[in-house]
Amino acid sequence: MAAAGAELLNRNAERVNALNVFPVPDGDTGTNMNLTMTSGMKELQGKTSPHLGKVVEALSKGLLMGARGNSGVILSQLFRGFAKSLASSEEAGPAQLAAALQYGVDMAYKAVVKPVEGTILTVAREAAKHAVTIARRTGTADELMREVYEKANEALQRTPEQLPVLKQVGVVDSGGQGLVYIYEGFARVLSTLDATQHEASEASFVTEAALPEDVGMADRLRGTAPARPAAGHSAQARLATEDIEFLYDMEFFIDRSKAAKSAPLFNEQRFKDALAKDGDSILVIESDDVIKVHVHSRKPGDVLNLALPYGELIDIHILNMREQHRDLLDEEGHADAGNLPDSEALAAAEVLTGGAAPQTTSPEQVHEYAPFGIIAVAMGEGIAEILLDNNVDIVLSGGQTMNPSTEDFVKAIEALPAEHIFLLPNNGNIILAAEQAAELAGRSVSVITTRTVPQGLAAALAFREDESIERNSELMKRASESVRSGQVTQAVRDTSIDGIAIREGDFIGIQEKAIVVSTSDLNDACRTLLSGMLEEGGDLITVLTGEDADANVTSQLKQWLNSEHPDVEVEVLEGGQPLYPYVFAVE
C-alpha cells in the first residue's frame, strides 16, 4: 500500500514540481517528496512483516532520514506520528487508522514552528479530521482510506482560498498535491483498484483544473505554475536518448587498505582531471582508507583501469543511462521526471570535499573533540571555500534546487567530532530538515535558522570559539538578522507576482523572499535590486558571483556602486553558485 503511494507520487513528481509557484529554477517539491518517500521505501525493503506496526515503523524511520525540503519533512512527521500510533498494532481497522492519521497530523503541527494554512498541513489535517469523524460508521479500512483521499483532495482544492499567493497564481498547493497522490495510492491498493485505471484517474486530475502548488511552508518563496502543467513536457522528455553522451553511470569504492605496497599516492585533483577526459558528474570523496568515486563516463573500462593501481575496487555499480532513459520514456508517456538518475540525488547529498574544500580536516583523523563544530549548506565551490575559511567545518552541497535530506545532516553531524554542532541551513526550505536532524542526531546540535547564504556567512563570521553555546546562538542569530540578502536569477516561466510581470528568461531580482524586479537586462536587474537593498543604508556590499556571472556586468556594477554609493565598501568574491549569477549581501 505504501509502495503504491510512493509509486503514484513518483510518477507525478514532475507534475508536483510544476506547481511550485515561484518562477525560479527550483520547482522541486515533487522531487523532494519523492526522494523522501523513496528513502522510506528503501527502509521497508526486505523488512516485510505481517505485523503492521513493525512495517510502518520501518517506513517512518526511512522517511525521517530521507526527509528533504519542507514538504518532505512534514510528510515524514505525518508518518512518524502515524507509525507511533500503530506501533503495537498487528493490524488496523478504520478506527485505528483514523487515530493514526490524526496523531500524525498532531506530530507534524508540533514540528513546524509557524504552521501555514493552505499547505500540505491543512490537507493532512482536514483529511484526518474527517477520518476520525467517520471512522465509527465506516466498515473497512479501504472505505476509510477512500474517504480520506477524497477529503484530502477537497481540502487541496480549497488551498488557494487559504493562501493568497496560490490564488494569485491560480494553482493549488504542491506539497498538498503530493500528499493527495500518496493517499490516492493507499486508497487504490486497499480497494484493489486495478493499476490500469491510473490513466483515467490522471485525466480526471487534469480536468480538475486548479492543480496544486507548494508554498514551502514557512518559507514563502513562491512562484507560479501554469494551472495545468502541460503533459509530455517534462525535462526528460525533451532530452533525446542519444543526447546522453557520458552514458555509463558508475559508482564504486577504492579500498586503500588493500592496496599493494607500491601503490601510488592518491592525488584527488589529478584523478578527477583524468576522469573528466571522458566523463562528467564527477564526485570523488576521500576518507581514511576508502575513496568513493562517482562518474558518468563513456569509457567505463578506462575508469576502472585508472582506479585499479590505488587499491581494490569494491561495491561496483555500472548503469547504462541510455537504457534507463529509454525505459523511462517507454514506461509512462514520460510524465515522470521524479525518477532522476541517481547522480542528481547523489550529488545533492554528498559532502563537498575535495576540490571545493581541500582544507577540511577529515574527521577520522581527529580524535579529540573540539568544543564546537559548524555545518553549513551551500552551492558553489567559492562559497563553500569562504565558509570553510570562516569557522565552518563541513559544507553540505545544496540550496534552492537541491535540498539536503535529514540523513545528509545526520551523517555530517556524525562525522564531525565536536561537543556541540551548529547547523546553518542557509535556505528556508532546508531549515526543517536541519531541525529534524538536530532532533534525531542524539548529539548536542542547534540550528541557526539562516535563510540565505549571506545570512549564513554573517552567522559563521560571528561565531566565537571562546563563548558559550547560548551566547554563540545569540551572536550568530543577531548577525544573520543584520544582513540584507539579494539574489538574481533567471525566470523559468512566464508569470506575474505582486504586480510584477515576469517573462521566461527574464532576470529577476529577489530581495529576501520577494521579487522586486524582472527585466531582460542583467545589469538593470542587479542595479534595481541593489538600490532597493541600499535604501536603508549600508556600509558593506558583498557580491558573490555565480557560474553564470558576466565579467563585464560585474565590473560595470562595481563602477556604478562606486559612483552612486561612494561611502559603501564593495567586496567581490567568486561564489561559483549555479543558477544565480549574483548573490548580494548588504550590511
Added chain:
Amino acid sequence: MTKIRIVTDSTADLPADIRKQFEIEMVPLQLSFGDETFLDAVTIETDQFYQKLAASEQLPKSSQPSTIAFKELYERILTETPDAQIISIHLSAALSGTYQSAVIGSTMVEIEDAESHLTVFDSKSASIGIGVLVLKAAEMAGSGSSKEQIIAELEKLRAETKIYFLVDTLEYLQKGGRIGKASAVIGSLLNIKPILTLDEDGVVSSIDKVRGQKKAMLRIVELLHEKFNSQEPVTVTFAYAERLEGAQEMNELLKSHFNVQGTTYYELGPVIGTHAGPGTVGLFMHRV
C-alpha cells in the same frame, strides 16, 4: 624642591624632539631581522623599519632592554641629580619583559638608598598609550607635583583610557601567532578587520572581527560609546602604522560622535607595529 625625572622605553612611541623638550629618558628595545640587530628608535627609525618589514620574509623579533641598561641609566640620573625621584613608565608587563627588566635593574643600582628614589610603573598599555601617561607625568613634574600625586594621576588616567587598535590585515597577527589558535586560519578570503584592545590588566584581546574598514570604524565608535557620552569633552591620541589618512578618517568619524577637544597623531613604533602590521590605527581616548 625634589626634581622628578621621567624614564620610559622606546615602545612609548614618543619622538625624540618631544622627549628632549620634556627631558624624558628612553631605553630602547632591540629589534632583530635575522642576524641584523637594531636599537629601536636609536639605530633605526620607524619609516626605515616598515620598509624593512615589507621586504623581509620573516617577522623581526623584539627583545626587552637588558637589566644593565636600566641600572646604568638610573645610576647616571642619580649621579647627575642625587636627590631626584625617578618615575620609570613601561610597556605592559603582560606583553613584554621590559617592565620586569626595569624592576630588576632598579634593584641593582649601586647607590645608597637608591630604592627610595625609584618607582617603576606598569603602564598596562602600549605605544602612545604609554606616551600619554609619560607626557602627563612630565607635565605634572614640570608644574611641581609630587611623586605621589603623579602616580595617583597616572593610575587614574590609565584606568580611564580606552584603547583600540584597528588592524588592517590579519597577516601579521597570524604570522606572529598573536591571535588565538582558532582564529589563526580564519578569514583570509574576506576583507576582515580585527579590532584589538588592551584590557585593564594590559593584556591584548581581540574584541571583534568585522568585515570592511567602515564597519570596523563604526564598531569602534559603538564600543567607545559604552564608556563616553557624546557631550563630555574627550582627547584622542592616534598611533598609526604608515596610514595617517586612516587615522584622520577615524578622527572625522569620532568628531561626529563625540565632543573631541584635541587630537594628536604619532607613528606606531616597530614593536607593536610588527605584530599588528602596517596599516594599523591605534586610538587612545580619555576625558579631558
